[in-house]
Amino acid sequence: MTIPEIGAFFLMGSTESGLISRSRAGDRQAFTQLVNEHQGRIRAYIGTYLQWSDLVDDVAQDVFLDAFRALASYDDVSPFRLWLMGIARHRVLRHLRSDGRKRRSFEDLLYRRRMVRVEADEALLAERERQMEQLRTCLERLPPGSAEVVSEHYFRGTSLVEIARATGKKESAVRMMLLRVRQALKECLERNTVEGTA
Amino acid sequence: MKALFADPAVDEIWSRFLLAPDTLAPEDDERMAAAVAAQPDLVDRLLDDEALSGLLRAFGRSKDAGAFAHRFDRRLALEDDRGFVPALARRLEQETVSLVRRLVPWFAGTAAIACVLVLVLRARVSDAPSKPSLANQVAPQLHLPLPTVLPPDAAFAVPSPGESETLVALDLDHPDGLRIEGRPVRGPERRRCLAGIIYNPSQNSFGVRVFLPQEIPYSPDLYVSFDYWIGEWTDPEPPQMVVAIGAGRKIAEYETAAPPPVPVSWQTVTVRVADMHNPFLRDSNGRLRDFPTPGPRSLAIHPQVGAPTVMVKVRVEGLRQDVFFVDNIRIFRRR
Numbered sequence: 116m117t118i119p120e121i122g123a124f125f126l127m128g129s130t131e132s133g134l135i136s137r138s139r140a141g142d143r144q145a146f147t148q149l150v151n152e153h154q155g156r157i158r159a160y161i162g163t164y165l166q167w168s169d170l171v172d173d174v175a176q177d178v179f180l181d182a183f184r185a186l187a188s189y190d191d192v193s194p195f196r197l198w199l200m201g202i203a204r205h206r207v208l209r210h211l212r213s214d215g216r217k218r219r220s221f222e223d224l225l226y227r228r229r230m231v232r233v234e235a236d237e238a239l240l241a242e243r244e245r246q247m248e249q250l251r252t253c254l255e256r257l258p259p260g261s262a263e264v265v266s267e268h269y270f271r272g273t274s275l276v277e278i279a280r281a282t283g284k285k286e287s288a289v290r291m292m293l294l295r296v297r298q299a300l301k302e303c304l305e306r307n308t309v310e311g312t313a
Numbered sequence: 314m315k316a317l318f319a320d321p322a323v324d325e326i327w328s329r330f331l332l333a334p335d336t337l338a339p340e341d342d343e344r345m346a347a348a349v350a351a352q353p354d355l356v357d358r359l360l361d362d363e364a365l366s367g368l369l370r371a372f373g374r375s376k377d378a379g380a381f382a383h384r385f386d387r388r389l390a391l392e393d394d395r396g397f398v399p400a401l402a403r404r405l406e407q408e409t410v411s412l413v414r415r416l417v418p419w420f421a422g423t424a425a426i427a428c429v430l431v432l433v434l435r436a437r438v439s440d441a442p443s444k445p446s447l448a449n450q451v452a453p454q455l456h457l458p459l460p461t462v463l464p465p466d467a468a469f470a471v472p473s474p475g476e477s478e479t480l481v482a483l484d485l486d487h488p489d490g491l492r493i494e495g496r497p498v499r500g501p502e503r504r505r506c507l508a509g510i511i512y513n514p515s516q517n518s519f520g521v522r523v524f525l526p527q528e529i530p531y532s533p534d535l536y537v538s539f540d541y542w543i544g545e546w547t548d549p550e551p552p553q554m555v556v557a558i559g560a561g562r563k564i565a566e567y568e569t570a571a572p573p574p575v576p577v578s579w580q581t582v583t584v585r586v587a588d589m590h591n592p593f594l595r596d597s598n599g600r601l602r603d604f605p606t607p608g609p610r611s612l613a614i615h616p617q618v619g620a621p622t623v624m625v626k627v628r629v630e631g632l633r634q635d636v637f638f639v640d641n642i643r644i645f646r647r648r
Contacts, residue, residue, distance in 0.1 A: 143389055151382040155371075158381075162371030163364035170564055171371060172381065179385050214562065221345035222337065228356045250368060269366070270373030290328055297365055
């Protein structure tokens with residue numbers, strides 16, 4: 116399985132600061148290059164709270180537009196990627212708050228708790244970023260069969276029905292397999308978190 | 314392996330919710346609420362599960378970094394233009410006023426000299442034979458191929474205007490105030506319309522998206538119609554035109570394939586929202602395969618009746634050049 120990059124984790128500081136300076140001077144191409152480098156991380160962060168791909172992309176576009184307009188306020192000291200994630204957190208909160216539609220009890224429960232979690236992220240952005248990188252490592256450790264089903268369903272957007280048809284399995288079996296893979300990934304993340312904090 | 318819920322039926326509801334968050338029926342919501350009430354710590358575990366799914370999906374999407382950055386660049390250019398035009402208008406207005414003040418004394422004298430010169434020149438050339446000029450040349454005619462015949466669509470009969478009730482009509486001439494994706498342009502036949510923007514370079518996909526000025530409660534008896542103009546293609550297979558609505562709280566997209574497009578003339582297409590669904594079934598070439606034969610309906614997820622419909626999207630896939638225009642989007646229902 117080829118795991119897509121979520122962003123240039125080790126973009127050279129001098130390169131990045133050069134792009135930021137040029138962007139501040141109004142160089143749109145320089146900023147588009149920064150967008151290209153950081154979009155994966157920002158979309159991943161937004162994706163943890165907003166589920167639909169198109170919505171995630173719309174909010175991510177707004178994040179970069181906000182960032183471009185607010186570049187003068189970036190202090191050049193804190194990591195640029197965390198500054199962007201901070202803007203993304205604000206945008207997610209704003210989206211959730213503006214979502215005033217009527218929800219039934221379970222959905223409302225999820226919604227409220229989701230809000231609390233995003234608000235608490237203010238101090239946890241670096242941790243969130245670390246988890247995203249860890250997930251990448253965990254994905255690389257998946258056995259080939261599990262990796263293939265993750266890649267097919269989440270990366271290529273193939274429905275469970277289609278996967279079931281292609282593999283000659285029942286849809287429920289594919290769903291159960293995905294459930295197992297998600298569980299394995301969660302356990303891998305927890306293990307890494309414990310190792311990281313030990 | 315331990316499931317999140319003790320009750321497999323509730324676990325099944327959660328799995329479905331993760332795949333399509335807007336399809337939770339009231340009775341399912343009640344069952345989920347009851348399950349969560351019995352295990353208060355469960356909400357966080359569910360949100361972890363949801364976050365993991367979202368993160369995995371986002372990983373997959375990050376492959377199209379170039380398209381995302383390109384879309385951003387075009388948006389930034391558009392934002393710049395929006396700020397630039399009013400600023401330019403203000404500046405022109407100021408400069409025009411100051412220029413007029415400075416030039417008025419000179420104008421009378423210059424006009425008098427010009428009149429004398431014209432009279433002298435006319436007298437000198439009045440006997441010369443006339444020569445062709447730009448003004449008397451015939452404008453070149455653009456010969457466009459005749460449109461091919463749209464195959465008869467036996468899938469459904471489109472209600473006539475008398476039989477239908479229009480809920481939304483967007484002529485897109487001046488889409489100010491509308492949230493749109495697409496470039497407002499003067500398109501073919503000088504019609505004001507939206508030009509498609511690139512959605513997915515790998516699929517050669519261009520399209521437009523328009524958020525409705527008001528929400529329309531979803532109902533399967535709705536129709537979406539629009540006019541389109543598409544350039545010619547060289548591939549043996551025609552591009553595929555896909556129509557989608559965005560419905561529900563999280564704006565899930567439900568889509569269907571439109572009839573094969575007809576090139577280089579304005580055409581009108583009507584599709585039934587009842588044919589739009591999620592997930593999208595595609596063949597090995599990535600083409601939606603529901604038209605003209607409907608797909609397996611038992612597997613299709615439709616929006617809930619009454620779910621707010623907030624967006625219409627039209628795109629073509631497999632078109633190698635940026636020549637796709639959309640106009641006159643209308644949502645209506647049979648009376």
